[in-house]
Structures are given as C-alpha cells and as structure tokens.
Amino acid sequence: MGTRVLLTGGLGFIGSHTVEHWLRNTDWEIIVMDALRFSGRIERLTDIECYNPDRVKVVWHDLRSPIHNQLKETIGPVDYIVNMASDSHVDRSITHPVPFVQNNVNLSLNMLEYAREVQPEKFIQISTDEVYGPAPHGHSHVEGEVLRPSNPYSASKAAQEMIAFSYWRTFGVPLIITNTMNNFGERQHPEKYVPMVMKRILHQEEIEVHGKQRPDGEWDIGARVWLHARNHADAVQFILKNVPIKYYDDDTPEPERFNIAGEREINNLEIVEMIGAILECPPLYKLVDFHTSRPGHDLRYSLDGTKLKEYGWNAPMTLEESFDKTINWTMKHTEWLTE
Incomplete structure (x- = not known):
C-alpha cells in the first residue's frame, strides 16, 4: 500500500488546490474529510481535470463531533494527517464569536484525539499569520514569535496551535505547525x-x-504577502516529504514550525x-x-x-x-x- 494522507477541509478553497496539486505531483492516496458546512463544495474536486476517484476518497463528517469507529474503518490506515479544516472568515468571527471559536477549537481537539489513536507519521496543523497580530512596518514575523491575536478568528487559530503543542508534549503526537498568509487562486469563495x-x-x-x-x-x-494556493500546497507537500519530526525533550522544547509566505x-x-x-x-x-x-x-x-526556503523549498509560481x-x-x- 502506498502513502495515504488524510486531509481535513479538502473541499474548501485551499484544500481543493492541495488535492489537485498532490494528484498531479505525487502517487499518494488522499482521504478528504469535510463537513460541507460553509465554503466546502464537491465541485471543487470533481471539476478539476486531474480528478481521479481511484485516488481520492471523500468522507463527510462534522468535526465538531469526534470521529466514530465506523468512520475510522472507512478512512482506513493513514501515514500523514493535514488538519486544514477551520472556519476562516474574520467578519463572521466578530459577529458570531462563540460558535465560531467553539467550532475551530473542537475540530482541532477531535483531530488530535484521532491522531493519538491512529499514530500517523506526521500531523501538520495548518495555521495563519494572524495569530501573531499586526506586523509593525519593516518587520516580518519569524517562527515562534509571541502570539498576539486581534480577533476571534486569529484567537481560535492560536488556540488550535497551543492545543496541538500540548498534545505534542504530552502524548507525542508528531506535530509540525505551519503559518501561512493570504492565499488566492481559482475557485475561491466570492466573499474573499x-x-x-x-x-x-x-x-x-x-x-x-x-x-x-x-x-x-x-x-x-x-x-x-500573498501567495497562490498551489504554492501553499507545494510547500506542505515539501514538508511532508522532507522535514523530520522533532520529539519533546529537554533539548527540544518546541515542535517544528514553518512560515509559508509569498515572494x-x-x-x-x-x-x-x-x-x-x-x-x-x-x-x-x-x-x-x-x-x-x-x-x-x-x-x-x-x-x-x-x-x-533555506530548507530547500521554492514556490512553483511567481x-x-x-x-x-x-x-x-x-x-x-x-x-x-x-x-
């Protein structure tokens, strides 16, 4: 059996570009988990030229609830988990902060509990630049700076990071955190x-x-600093293939973390x-x-x-x-x- 990747939020905008890029550039089997609650659309996958139902399995699940045993059997064994699912609209987080934050926190907890059980080789938590708050003029945030979120959306993403961090330390979940900026590209929701x-x-x-x-x-x-969603997908693929996992001990107080930024x-x-x-x-x-x-x-x-970039990644598109x-x-x- 070849490499199998579980991608949450794979029917969303960035997720669908990730599936498309991996179909074109790997031989991986991809299990897409999506709730289809807001921005998820099955057409984002079925309309792309390279869509291959023999390599893509789509499972519906609302990650506000734990992954039940029947769904675990449907998913099957996985080598990598990429947790991309999240509500991401800042304005909605401001108008409806409580359900918004609860959604993002609960889905992260449920995915980490699932990872504890199935023990993948790598678990990537996809996060955002907004956890750092505004960047002063002339400054670009580097990995590991203090988190200073300005709104409920960015606070919920910071919470996801910290929960994942605790599971890395406490339970040995093989975590890598990525922070990205404004992604754009084809098939994006028209509110963006x-x-x-x-x-x-x-x-x-x-x-x-x-x-x-x-x-x-x-x-x-x-x-x-804008980047095409394909570039983001390529960076995540690069990390999965090339970056070893760090495990917590006295000499390794933090998991690996990368910024995925535009040019x-x-x-x-x-x-x-x-x-x-x-x-x-x-x-x-x-x-x-x-x-x-x-x-x-x-x-x-x-x-x-x-x-x-120093690790060896270069974006495929300017x-x-x-x-x-x-x-x-x-x-x-x-x-x-x-x-």
Missing part, C-alpha cells in the same frame, strides 16, 4: 478579497481600500490596480480607515519565509503568474463569482 475585487471592477462598483491616514494627509495602505509584500491598492490591469478595466475605489470600517482587523501582516492564472481562469468560469 480577490474575487470580490474582480466582481466590483466588472460591475463598475466602488471598492473600499483599507488603510490609515497619517497626520500629513497621506495614507498607509494595508498590506499582505514579496504587496498592498491592497496594488492588488486592486493589478486586477484592473489584467481585466483591462480601470477600478473605482476609495480609501477608508481600516479600524473604523473593520474593527478587529489589522493593517499589515507579514511573515518571514526564510526558514522554509506572484504575477499567479494573478494572471487566477483572473483569466475565473473570467472563463464566472460561475465562481456567484454565491
């Missing part, structure tokens, strides 16, 4: 920034670009203008104060991806290639711009 900007440009609607106005009247525009920082206005240029349609926009319009959001995030591919594909499949 890139497809939302596309829709508004195409309909000639005004786009709010978040920033902070300085006393001199100039604006500091919100910025991120460079780009601000929100540059994103709007780049998308407008690809669409050959000038955008309409206004600058708005980020905290007044979006309390709980941070102006700037930035991760330092040096550690993973930023420009990523945006060209995403925008042009979406214009041929505009159904993905609708709810």
